[in-house]
Amino acid sequence: xxxxxxxxxxxxxxxxxxxxxxxxxQDGSPAQTSAIAEALAVAAPSVSGMVKRLSEAGLLQHVPYxxxxxxxxxxxxxxxxxxxxxxxxxxxxxxxxxxxxSVHEEAExxxxxxxxxxxxRMAMALGNPNYDPHGAPIPTKDGSVETxxxxxxxxxxxxxxxxLRMVSDKDPERLRFVASLGLKPGVxxxxxxxxxxxxxxxxxxxxxxGKEQVIGYELAESLLCVAIEKEVG
Amino acid sequence: xxxxxxxxxxxxxxxxxxxxxxxxxQDGSPAQTSAIAEALAVAAPSVSGMVKRLSEAGLLQHVPYxxxxxxxxxxxxxxxxxxxxxxxxxxxxxxxxxxxxSVHEEAExxxxxxxxxxxxRMAMALGNPNYDPHGAPIPTKDGSVETxxxxxxxxxxxxxxxxLRMVSDKDPERLRFVASLGLKPGVxxxxxxxxxxxxxxxxxxxxxxGKEQVIGYELAESLLCVAIEKEVG
DNA sequence: GTCGAATTTTAGTCAAGCAGAATTCTGGCA
DNA sequence: TGCCAGAATTCTGCTTGACTAAAATTCGAC
Numbered sequence: 226x227x228x229x230x231x232x233x234x235x236x237x238x239x240x241x242x243x244x245x246x247x248x249x250x251q252d253g254s255p256a257q258t259s260a261i262a263e264a265l266a267v268a269a270p271s272v273s274g275m276v277k278r279l280s281e282a283g284l285l286q287h288v289p290y291x292x293x294x295x296x297x298x299x300x301x302x303x304x305x306x307x308x309x310x311x312x313x314x315x316x317x318x319x320x321x322x323x324x325x326x327s328v329h330e331e332a333e334x335x336x337x338x339x340x341x342x343x344x345x346r347m348a349m350a351l352g353n354p355n356y357d358p359h360g361a362p363i364p365t366k367d368g369s370v371e372t373x374x375x376x377x378x379x380x381x382x383x384x385x386x387x388x389l390r391m392v393s394d395k396d397p398e399r400l401r402f403v404a405s406l407g408l409k410p411g412v413x414x415x416x417x418x419x420x421x422x423x424x425x426x427x428x429x430x431x432x433x434x435g436k437e438q439v440i441g442y443e444l445a446e447s448l449l450c451v452a453i454e455k456e457v458g
Numbered sequence: 459x460x461x462x463x464x465x466x467x468x469x470x471x472x473x474x475x476x477x478x479x480x481x482x483x484q485d486g487s488p489a490q491t492s493a494i495a496e497a498l499a500v501a502a503p504s505v506s507g508m509v510k511r512l513s514e515a516g517l518l519q520h521v522p523y524x525x526x527x528x529x530x531x532x533x534x535x536x537x538x539x540x541x542x543x544x545x546x547x548x549x550x551x552x553x554x555x556x557x558x559x560s561v562h563e564e565a566e567x568x569x570x571x572x573x574x575x576x577x578x579r580m581a582m583a584l585g586n587p588n589y590d591p592h593g594a595p596i597p598t599k600d601g602s603v604e605t606x607x608x609x610x611x612x613x614x615x616x617x618x619x620x621x622l623r624m625v626s627d628k629d630p631e632r633l634r635f636v637a638s639l640g641l642k643p644g645v646x647x648x649x650x651x652x653x654x655x656x657x658x659x660x661x662x663x664x665x666x667x668g669k670e671q672v673i674g675y676e677l678a679e680s681l682l683c684v685a686i687e688k689e690v691g
Numbered sequence: 692g693t694c695g696a697a698t699t700t701t702a703g704t705c706a707a708g709c710a711g712a713a714t715t716c717t718g719g720c721a
Numbered sequence: 722t723g724c725c726a727g728a729a730t731t732c733t734g735c736t737t738g739a740c741t742a743a744a745a746t747t748c749g750a751c
Binding site: 317320321322323330331334335337338339340342343346347350 | 550553554555556564567568570571572573575576579580583
C-alpha cells in the first residue's frame with residue numbers, strides 16, 4: 226500500500242472514470258466496459274484504453290472480458306469525488322437557492338475544480354451534513370460512507386408506512402416530477418395500494434392533508450425508502 | 459459581427475489566453491508573445507500557435523512580430539472570465555472566510571467551471587458588488603467595466619492624503635504583507651515623506667492611532683490609490 | 692547604414708484522449 | 722462438441738495543446 230505517493234496525478238477524465246466505476250459497483254457486480262462507456266457517454270474502446278492506464282496505476286483491477294473493480298486506492302479517490310459532488314450539491318441548494326433538479330450538472334463540473342480546503346469550508350458552513358439534497362449519504366473526509374440499505378417504493382408492501390429517503394440525482398425531469406408530487410427525502414407516507422403487473426402504487430402522504438398520489442412502477446423503483454413505525458397516537 | 463454564433467466553444471486553455479491577453483492590454487500597448495508566454499508559464503511557440511488559432515476564430519488580431527489585440531468578441535469573452543474570477547474571489551472571501559491572499563488560486567480554477575447562472579447567483583448573494591476584495595472592478599454581466607485611473611503610492615506627492623484602492627491579487631506573499639501593515643482597499647492615509655533614488659515612502663494611516671508605516675519603492679508601485687480631499691474639520 | 696542580439700515564427704514531435712474498423716474472446720445453444 | 726451473436730480489445734488515426742530546435746524578423750548600438 227503506497228501511503229504517501231497516491232495523490233494528485235488524477236486528470237479530470239480519470240476522476241470521472243473512477244466515480245462512474247464506483248457508482249456502477251454499488252449495484253453489486255464488477256463494472257463492465259460497456260456499462261462504463263454508457264455512463265460516461267464515450268465509446269467502448271476509450272474505456273478499454275483508460276482501464277488499462279488505471280490498472281497500471283494501481284487504481285483498479287481488470288479481469289479481461291469480465292469487468293473492473295476498484296482497488297482500495299481507487300475507491301478512496303472515487304469517494305473523494307463523491308464527497309465533493311454531494312457537498313457541492315448540498316451547498317448550492319442550501320446556500321444559493323438551486324433547485325434539487327438543477328444542481329447535478331453544476332456539481333458535475335465543480336467537483337473537479339474545488340480544492341479540499343473549499344470542500345471543507347463548504348461542509349463547515351453547512352454544519353457537516355450527512356446527506357445531500359437527494360438523500361444520498363456524503364462520504365466523510367477520511368473516506369468512509371454509510372452503507373445504505375433502502376427498499377424501493379415498488380417493493381414496499383401495501384399498508385406499510387414509510388419514509389422517502391433517497392432519489393437518484395441523475396435525471397432532472399424525474400426530480401422535478403417527484404417534487405411536484407410533494408415528495409422529497411424525509412417525507413413519510415402510507416402505501417395505500419398497488420396494481421399488479423408492474424402497475425402503479427398509490428400512496429397517502431402524511432401531513433399534507435392526507436394527499437393521495439399515484440406513482441408508476443418505474444418511478445416507484447427509483448424512490449428509496451425505509452419502513453417506519455406507525456405513529457403512536 | 460457574428461451576433462449569434464460566438465458562444466461556448468472556448469476551451470479552458472483559450473479562456474486562460476484571453477484573460478491573460480486582456481490583462482496585458484490593460485497596461486497600454488498590444489500584448490507581446492513573450493509577455494503572454496510569461497503570464498501563462500508556457501513557451502513562446504505555444505503562444506504563437508494559440509494566437510494563430512484565436513486569430514482565425516476572430517477573437518483577436520495579430521500583427522506578426524508586433525503583438526495581438528483582442529477583437530470585440532475576444533474582449534467580451536475575456537471580460538466574462540474576469541467577471542467570473544472576481545466574483546468568485548469576492549464570494550469566497552465574504553461568504554466562506556477565505557483570506558484575500560489565498561483566493562486567487564482557488565478562483566483561477568473555479569472560473570473555468572462555474573456556469574453563468576452560478577455567477578449570477580453568487581453576485582446576487584453578495585448584493586452585486588462593484589469591486590473584488592483586492593479593489594479590482596468587477597465587469598458587469600453585459601461586459602462593461604469601470605475604467606480605473608489610479609495613481610501608485612510611489613507617485614503620490616508628499617503631503618497628499620489618499621485612499622488605497624487596489625492591490626494586485628497575483629502574489630499572496632505581498633498581499634499578506636500589505637495586510638500586516640494595516641492596509642487594504644478603502645484605508646486612507648497621508649504621505650509623510652519619501653526617500654530619493656527609488657527609496658521607501660513613509661505614510662501615516664488614518665484612524666489607526668496615526669500609525670506610521672514605511673513602504674519600499676517596489677511595493678509602493680503596486681499600491682494603487684486616489685488622492686482625496688483632506689477631511690474638513 | 693549595417694551588424695548582432697533578442698524576439699518571434701515555423702517546423703517537427705509528443706502525449707493525452709477519443710472514435711471507427713477490424714479482430715478476438717466469451718458464453719449460450721443445438 | 723461446435724458454432725454464432727454480442728461484447729471487449731487492439732490497431733489506426735484524429736484533435737488539442739504543449740515542447741525543442743531552427744529559421745526569420747525586428748530593433749538597438751555603433
